Amino acid sequence: MDKISIIVPCYNEEKALPEFYRVTSDAVNGIEGAVCEFIFVDDGSSDHTSDILESFACADSRCRYISFSRNFGKEAAMYAGLQNASGDYCVFMDADLQHPPQLLKEMYHVLKTEGYDCCAGLREDRTGENKLRSILSRTFYKIIRKTCKLDMGDGKGDFRMMNRTMADSILELKEYNRYMKGIFSFVGFDTKWIPFHNVERTAGETKWSLPSLFRYAIDGILSFSSAPVTMAGTAGALLFLAAIVTGIWALLSGNGLTGIPLLVCLILLLNGVQMFFISILGQYVSKDYMESKKRPIYIVKKKGGFTST
Structure with a gap:
């Protein structure tokens, strides 16, 4: 039986985590031929995120958690989760339910039956997102496609399931300054994109301000383009x-x-x-x-x- 590792970076997500765990647990219970583990990575949260994750681990043997000593950023949290994942397949998901857990079953089926190495979610719209942020995001992806020559289009985010071969290839890239969207594209592998509609967060507020998004964009360009x-x-x-x-x-x-x-x-x-x-x-x-x-x-x-x- 296959094992799927669901990696969830968390930063001050105490309001969103209970609903995420409930909905995602229901979704993975319907996947035939596979068992799942949850790997929550607490990226130095200042609320009760760590306590909630500890309660998950006590109540459910499928749940594991890692707590950082401080906030190292989402890229570091994703890398830590991947390092500690033991599954045949690995998934990156946000804790705010903007990545629909209902797609996990289809993603697994694609990797098992269609010969792809990765199955990823393609966000078709930006419903519920600030208009200025949407415009800036689209502009950024236009720039990065031209400068980096990598497949990093608008809507192609972190939500994806990959096989062990691709996961191990990502782990081989140990640079300190990480930009995971660029790394996904850099390592290659055959990817199938499944479209989904954007929804508002289930709870809490986004941790991405315009200045932090700007710094993230600059990091992406400098990491993969001269x-x-x-x-x-x-x-x-x-x-x-x-x-x-x-x-x-x-x-x-x-x-x-x-x-x-x-x-x-x-x-x-x-x-x-x-x-x-x-x-x-x-x-x-x-x-x-x-x-x-x-x-x-x-x-x-x-x-x-x-x-x-």
Whole structure:
């Protein structure tokens, strides 16, 4: 009999977890030919998430939990869950029920009978989501498709079931700065997409603010693309030519000292652009610096429900 590991990153999800556990348990009970385990990863929550997960592990032998010493981020939580998963198939799900558990049965059937390595959910819309956030998200995915040359389209998120081969391939990528959507695409494997409609959270509030989403987007681009560096070089060459042309024009115009303010503005503009692109290069250097430290991706404070504990 196959084993399915359901990996659930959690950050301050005390309101959503009971309903998630109830609905998902009902869904997996209907999967014939497979047993399931739940691996909840508490990403340094400040509410009672850890207590709820401990109660799950005490009441249900299928439930395990890992609590981080602090908030390391969703990417680290997903990696920790995958490291501790023992299933033949592994699933990533959010605790807010925006990933429909009813699709798990179909995903398992696809992997068992159709020869795919991965079956993932394709979000068809953004119902219940802030309009500004929707516009920014769509714009980000358009940019990242062009710069990274990887299959990371809008709606192609973390909700997916994969076989053990793909899971082990992801675990081989041990970089500190992780962007899982890019990693899924990087490792390849045959993926079937199942469309589903977005729904509002079952409880609680989203932990993703616009600034955090912006940082997440920048991390994604810098992790899988050198396009910003190329853009910096191209822009530098164009601005250099523009400066020469502007200088020649100022000299030939015969305006004398009146051209000085123009040149001053031009110098300030070029210095500003230069500093901007130096910042881009600095981002790459800083990420390489963090990788060279070989720090752990996460630190475990407490575990429960595992046979070794």
